Amino acid sequence: MTSTRTREALYDSEAALRLVDNQLDQLHGHDVRDVKTALAIPMISLSELPQILEQANSQIMTVLQRLRESRAALQSTALEKFQTTHDKIREVTSATEDAAINIMDACDRATQMVDDLDRLDAEAVPDREKASGLRSTLRDELFVMMGALQFQDITSQQLAHASAVLVEMEQRLLDVAKLFDHNVDADGIDTITVAEETTYDPNATTRNAEGRQALADEIFTAVRSSAA
Amino acid sequence: MKFLVVDDSATMRRIVINSLQRIGYSDTVEAGDGQEALAKFDSSVNFVITDWNMPNMSGTEFAKVLRSRDDGRHVPILMVTARSVKEDILTAMEAGVNNYIVKPFTPQVLKEKIDALLPAAAA
Numbered sequence: 001m002t003s004t005r006t007r008e009a010l011y012d013s014e015a016a017l018r019l020v021d022n023q024l025d026q027l028h029g030h031d032v033r034d035v036k037t038a039l040a041i042p043m044i045s046l047s048e049l050p051q052i053l054e055q056a057n058s059q060i061m062t063v064l065q066r067l068r069e070s071r072a073a074l075q076s077t078a079l080e081k082f083q084t085t086h087d088k089i090r091e092v093t094s095a096t097e098d099a100a101i102n103i104m105d106a107c108d109r110a111t112q113m114v115d116d117l118d119r120l121d122a123e124a125v126p127d128r129e130k131a132s133g134l135r136s137t138l139r140d141e142l143f144v145m146m147g148a149l150q151f152q153d154i155t156s157q158q159l160a161h162a163s164a165v166l167v168e169m170e171q172r173l174l175d176v177a178k179l180f181d182h183n184v185d186a187d188g189i190d191t192i193t194v195a196e197e198t199t200y201d202p203n204a205t206t207r208n209a210e211g212r213q214a215l216a217d218e219i220f221t222a223v224r225s226s227a228a
Numbered sequence: 229m230k231f232l233v234v235d236d237s238a239t240m241r242r243i244v245i246n247s248l249q250r251i252g253y254s255d256t257v258e259a260g261d262g263q264e265a266l267a268k269f270d271s272s273v274n275f276v277i278t279d280w281n282m283p284n285m286s287g288t289e290f291a292k293v294l295r296s297r298d299d300g301r302h303v304p305i306l307m308v309t310a311r312s313v314k315e316d317i318l319t320a321m322e323a324g325v326n327n328y329i330v331k332p333f334t335p336q337v338l339k340e341k342i343d344a345l346l347p348a349a350a351a
Contacts, residue, residue, distance in 0.1 A: 143246075143247075143250060143335060146242075146243055146246055147243065147247075147332070147334065147335065149239055149243060150239075150240065150243055150331055150332035150333070151332065152237070152239045153235075153237040153239055153240045153310070153331065154310050154331060154332065156237065157281065157310060198283070199236070199281040199282055199283050199286070200281055201280070201281050201309070201310045201311045203310075203311070203312070203313060204310035204311075204331075205310070206332055209330055209331070209332050209333065212312035212330040213312075213329065213330045213333070213337060215312065215314070215317070216312060216317050216328040216329075216330055217328075219314060219317045219318065219321075220317070220321065220327060220328060223318070223321055
């Protein structure tokens with residue numbers, strides 16, 4: 001919605017600027033092209049001048065108003081987008097930290113189990129049943145470590161989203177620059193390079209996986225029940 | 229039981245394949261997107277586990293194409309994805325997905341969903 005408002009404001013500003021440009025051209029043309037006419041009938045030209053100036057003033061006021069609106073819309077959009085991006089990056093930091101802590105905890109438990117296995121092995125009569133139980137638990141711990149690595153896929157999507165926001169904001173700033181100067185050479189500006197096609201879910205998160213799974217289960221159950 | 233595991237993240241493919249091995253399924257084939265998955269799918273595949281967001285062909289597009297093929301009409305499709313809003317889940321169902329796992333998942337959830345779809349896979 002904010003994006004639409006920004007585009008509308010930009011469009012209005014551009015249209016208003018074109019009108020002013022047109023008025024100024026007319027004013028300029030009046031002075032230069034029709035010098036003889038102006039000299040011949042100076043009263044007519046002078047009588048037109050206030051009206052032309054009034055029109056120019058009106059158009060300039062419109063442009064200023066549109067620019068104020070554009071600035072407000074751009075500011076609002078940029079802040080919103082950057083806030084979302086900031087939140088995503090913070091979540092990436094948090095997710096990687098959580099995963100690292102989970103893996104470290106699992107490592108500690110696994111190390112302890114290996115020590116326990118060594119102690120069991122050193123006994124005169126090793127308790128095979130206990131050792132078997134420890135190995136099974138050790139495998140579970142190793143699996144916990146692997147499962148924690150799922151954060152990589154989700155944080156990749158979050159970073160891809162943050163990158164897309166930066167590219168979008170860059171494009172908008174270029175559009176604004178072009179609005180003020182049509183000669184801006186976008187090709188001559190070093191822009192963000194998107195290395196490859198990336199697909200991502202902008203809502204990807206590591207948070208509340210159980211709650212989100214419960215919602216998916218609920219929807220599948222409800223749809224199947226209604227279909228049956 | 230042969231599984232086709234489709235995900236553009238190599239890490240996720242390894243996690244899913246290792247999870248499958250842990251619950252007793254070692255016959256797997258993997259693909260990095262829907263197009264590659266379609267090329268690798270044949271009647272020997274009994275079960276499909278696919279991600280949603282992938283380049284070239286998404287998981288839902290892949291599911292739709294698979295459902296239009298004679299050899300893919302009845303194969304169970306389990307979607308494993310980070311997408312979890314209601315509209316997405318409904319879209320996946322419409323595409324022909326049989327069940328849905330939200331990332332990050334636990335091996336227990338994966339096993340439950342596979343067990344629930346096994347009768348269809350065995351048919």
